[in-house]
Amino acid sequence: MLKQIIDIFEILDSPAASGAQVQEYISSIGEAGCEIKRATSDKGATDFIRITVPGIRGKAAGGEAPTLGIIGRLGGLGARPERIGFVSDGDGALAVLAAAAKLAKMAAEGDRLAGDVILTTHICPDAPTRPHKPVPFMDSPIPMELKNDWEVSREMDAILSVDTTKGNKILNHRGFAISPTVKDGYILKTSDDLLELMAQVTGKLPQVFALTQQDITPYGNGLYHLNSILQPCTATAAPVVGVAITTEVPVAGCATGATHLMDVEAAARFALEVAKSFTEGACAFFDAAEFSKIQSLYGPMTHFQTSGNGAA
Template identity: 45%
Template sequence: MALNSTLAVYETLDSATVTGQTIARMFDRWVELGIKVTVTTVHGEAPCDRSKITDFVSILIPGTAGKTVGGASRTLGIVGRCGAIGGRPVRIGMISDADGPIGAIACALKLAKMKAAGDHLPGDVMVTTHITKDAPITYNDGVPFAGSVVNSATMNRYEVFPEMDAILSIDASKGNSIVKQRGFAITPTAMQGYILRVSPDLVRIMESTTGRAAFTLPISLQDITPYDNGLYHFNSIMQPHVGTSAPVVGVALTASSVVGGSDSSASHEIDIAESVRFCLEVAKRFTEASPDQPCEFFNAAEWTKIRQRYPDLSVFQTQGSVPAAV
């Protein structure tokens, strides 16, 4: 049950003392199944307080025919994107921006339970996120967001890996006036500087796991460029695209009202659990790659036609040309 795993992770992260090692201990009982948790502590970067730290957490759930055992099944990456899970001392308790880490870790926890119960996926699933409890508060269009003690490039270094054949990026996306519905939305696929169509396979999976019509989040070209290039970004949900050539789809936790990323008591358990259930079904179908249950992030034939007609746009994954100072 996705909700059970979501609640367990929610309660674990809702703490002033939680660390990456706390998360690692949640998976100790499944070490013999090959589940591996890596925790890396990184110190804050300028302009943030360098005394602050964040713990990057990587959880590998190996498949029966995944790359880690020499197999050929595809690997799915699930990234819990955020600035932080807490904004102490300004905010007490967990903040809305924790949606990404909660959802990603809950996916890993449920997959571990499934594996222990005999339901093994063919391919590997790599779940990554980071744990920061005391990030600064910033503002985007006047809405209070959770800042970060490290920059987006550092996040990609520890959260995006070459082994990932496709990535789902879970992120709180409630501090806006564009997408106004409770639940979660998916984005079009971003890959190598291109914004492609919304995946029909992912739409079908979303509709079957939620029992509702699909709900999508529009993104712009600016959103898939590096976060610190001075351009406007909706939020950081598409930043894993900057660090990979693989297709990336955002899984955005949304709300009917404008909810700041640094607002506390603003994470909705049922909505997060629905996004977890969606990600789990994608993991099953993507790593299996069965024609009976297709799960493709993009149309390969159409991608070939695009690249035959149009130029390489991977420049949008870089800082581009920096204008000379006047």
């Protein structure tokens, strides 16, 4: 879907980038429902965008096929006026909006998936930055709680969270990597089905990135987080898998000229293949029987989805 990547990139790489522009583009090439909500704070503003591509047997049509959520996580697309141009942090939004465009085009041409796909992200060309080690992070004009309220939907039966994950010393592979599945405060084994789809899409051995317990707790609790890639897991009971767009060396989220379009395209294509398989019921994010057993042995872990006891 390189054409969609390039088209969306041209829209987003602008100080005037907006949800309305993305909506107009997707409407011009395909069929999908699109909602936009403007949110503001003392740090700035952003356009939340939710795109729904109905499936043949999806919930929107009264069917029972599962719904996949695909979330583009980021602070902002740009750091204007501090930096001019599209920043590395915007790769997650770019991948998800390109996937939405491709799915909408497929639907218009008759290639509809079994179930619904809901794709969400936000569009902010002038987000602030903040200090972070080993390299600076992009900040966001909107708090994480509000992002989760908009981006995480109760209709989502499983979620892929796509995010630039370059500002660290943990990942040393250029391309993309996936996380183990996270559900209800548990870090579970990595899905075999997702590993197979990743190998299919890339033609290479799959890459998995490490998670810590801190990474799956809510922002604002005073703990170190790799980044916000797993923050959706704090707001849902659905299984969540991170799709990290990665580099061999640490690259700041506010760096410009650091978007590798072929890597973003591969991540978007992976999300599309997961959507096909999951909505058909052919891709499991976790083993339900094993999850039931681990809960019976060790009890609930949902307290990790909260801010804790307040002793940050």
